[in-house]
Amino acid sequence: MSSTLTPVSQDPVSAERSVRTKKPSFAAWIGYAGIAAVLLLFIFGSPYFLTASNILTILTQASVFGIAGVGLAIVIIAGGDDVLNGGIDLSTGAVAGLSGTVTALAAASGTPGFLAVLYGVLVATAIGIINGISVTLGLRPLLATLATMGVAASLELVFSQNLKIAVTGGFFEAARSSVFLGIPLAAWLMVLVGVVGWWVYSKTSWGVNSYAVGQNPTAARVAGLDPRKYRLASYVLSSALAGIAGTLLVARLSAAVPGIGTQILLDIILVAYMSMIFSRRRLVSVVGTILAAVFVAALDNGLTLLGVASQWVGAAKGLLILLVLASVTLRGRNNR
Secondary structure, three states: OOOOOOOOOOOHHHHHHHHHOOOOOHHHHHHHHHHHHHHHHHHHHOOOOOOHHHHHHHHHHHHHHHHHHHHHHHHHHHHOOOOOOOOOOOOHHHHHHHHHHHHHHHHHOOOOHHHHHHHHHHHHHHHHHHHHHHHHOOOOHHHHHHHHHHHHHHHHHHHHOOOOEEOOOHHHHHHHHOEEOOEEHHHHHHHHHHHHHHHHHHHOHHHHHHHHHHHOHHHHHHOOOOHHHHHHHHHHHHHHHHHHHHHHHHHHHOEEOOOHHHHOHHHHHHHHHHHHHHOOOOOOOHHHHHHHHHHHHHHHHHHHHOOOOHHHHHHHHHHHHHHHHHHHHHHHHHHO
16 A cells, blocks of 8 residues: 555545634743743843844854754654653754764864865764664564763764864855845754755655655554654654754854753753644644754843843743643643
């Protein structure tokens, strides 16, 4: 039977249209109100928040965990959003850090910038293949990716010798400071990833099938789909996008900083799960992840402008993750 069939409906287009007619839930409206309130606080609390230079800074910051967050969102789509047994990739931050370190080392040895980036992304993709094979063999995603997170973080320290590795050259300078139509290049790359991801996971049979596999793998198998194929691909894409995000982070900081990947893991997880706020079906989505990335970057930036200590910024993000995961759990109970 063809893999273009979906277990959710014999007519996916009509099913999708019926979903789009649903109004946002009460919980979604609460989420929108909360986001609006936070942004208004920053707008009236700091005269610098809405300046053009600060908005560009927010977009640049959002690009790193926005791109990596899209990768994690793809994993959750294909694996389901169950917190314990569903799709998750805890290695994505460490993979971004490792990719950035490999890129910086290659550039420092005289490798052209674009080729150095390619090396970093290839190393990241290799870890994604390991993650995908481990999960399809039956390992729990939470534990499998926790293990590869440790491996990637250790390799990052081994390769860098726990030292900052500076990067120079026109390629990284261009990646850091180039703008097009007044928007940073990194932000355009995030938009490109978002548009491609939106098209694949909203307009193609692969995307519909990925959602079907994630929401009900048993029904997907009955319909002739192979969940392992979609889950393996999701982990490969997740690590590849994390690799791209890691190289962007290196370009932005002008160096590979040991441990920086694990520091952004909280942001990556937050933007992926927070994307449900922007979905009418309260499902993780690519477009929602990009919007959430911009909001989280604005949150980080706004709290800093208001003089809030960095440890409280991390606490606020952790609280947001708890609220979103609690919403996922409650929705799962209601569905059952």
